[in-house]
Amino acid sequence: MNINTAADSSFAAEPWANISPKAVNFLVCLVVCLIVPVLCACGGPQVIKGTESGLIKENVTAGSEEVIFPDAPPSVADGQVVWQKLNCAVCHGMEGGGVPGKCAINLANKYRMVKEKPVDQYKFLVYGISAPKAFGAAGFMHPAINKLTNRRDAWNLVFYVRSLARPAATPAQVAEVSSVFGSNCAVCHGTKGYGDGPVGRNFEPMPANFQNFPRFYDRSDFILWDHIANGIKWEGMPNFLGKEDKAKNVKFDQAYIWKLVDYVRHFQETTEKSLPPTI
Ligand code: HEC
Ligand code: HEC
Secondary structure, X not given: OHHHHHHHHHHHHOHHHHOOHHHHHHHHHHHHHHHHHHHHHHHOOOOOOOOHHHOOOHHHHOOOOOOOOOOOOXXXXXHHHHHHHOOXXXXXXXXXXXXXXXXXXXXXXXXXHOOOOHHHHHHHHHHOOOHHHHHOOOOOOOOOOOOOOOHHHHHHHHHHHHHHHOOOOOHHHHHHHHHHHHHXXXXXXXXXXXXXXXXXXXXXXXXXXXXXXXXXXXXXXXXXHHHHHHOEOOOOEOOOOOOEEOOOOEEOOHHHHHHHHHHHHOOOOEOOOOOOOOO
16 A cells, blocks of 8 residues: 555656656657757748649639528628629629620520529629639639628629519518418418428428528529429429419419419518628
């Protein structure tokens, strides 16, 4: 007992006594290794061997085209402020029609815009790369807003640009369609669009959750129209084109299917102002 206690206390008093010569060597090496490069670095100009192309992937420092989805519906109204601050109208014109000599495409062309997915527009605006042009030598590099703005403003801008061709549903339009949605869609999709209606719970796949941004930003308006009009065969989503809701006196003609598209979109965008932009 006594011996043990004595050994313990001597160990505590002289911690170096028990360290093997090997460990001392190792420590000395470690100190030398750490100090020498620092001394060299101070001693003269640094020479970096190799070039950037020596990196495993050349574009490793270029940043990835990551898409960060918003956690609340982007605001078309706030997007308009971003549009003005970034002077998009210099080339696109106030209404998106295009300034002669600067931009030949018309952002207000709804036939063009219904085929665009929000997520592609986000990538195009944030990273300034149009995919087909990126591979062609003479490609026009669109101004990227990557460094100028934050992700929330970028999404607001996407939905403002989309609204130039097809205005987002106003609260009055949302209210008008909501009772039709309530009697024809909510049994499956739920009144808040979470895909949790009483009938839909037993479906496989589950009815779509309209609040799922990654899913819906990967859809053009045209695809949504097609899926509502023609249904999704074998997956439980009925076709509505040509049907009627007699109680509500509504015919699901082509125009009304577009109203339903806008209604579905109102879960993923808003016309209300939310927060002022931070640019
Ligand atoms: C220097 C002129 C210029 C400025 C500034 C500019 N654009 Fe463009 N933009 C163009 C041109 C030219 C095209 C067509 C590119 C092409 O043909 O691929 C284009 C294409 C686009 C498209 C793609 C349309 C499509 O369907 O392919 C969007 C969206 C867009 N611009 C939005 C914006 C926004 C938002 C801003 C402001 C941040 C902006 N642009 C600023 C010139 C400009
Ligand atoms: C009988 C249940 C049912 C009803 C009623 C229903 N849906 Fe669906 N819906 C589904 C299911 C199930 C899916 C998911 C299909 C899938 O994931 O392939 C779906 C998917 C969708 C989608 C997503 C399509 C996509 O591209 O991801 C939209 C939009 C949609 N429904 C709109 C509506 C609208 C609008 C109504 C009412 C007019 C409606 N649905 C009525 C079951 C229903």
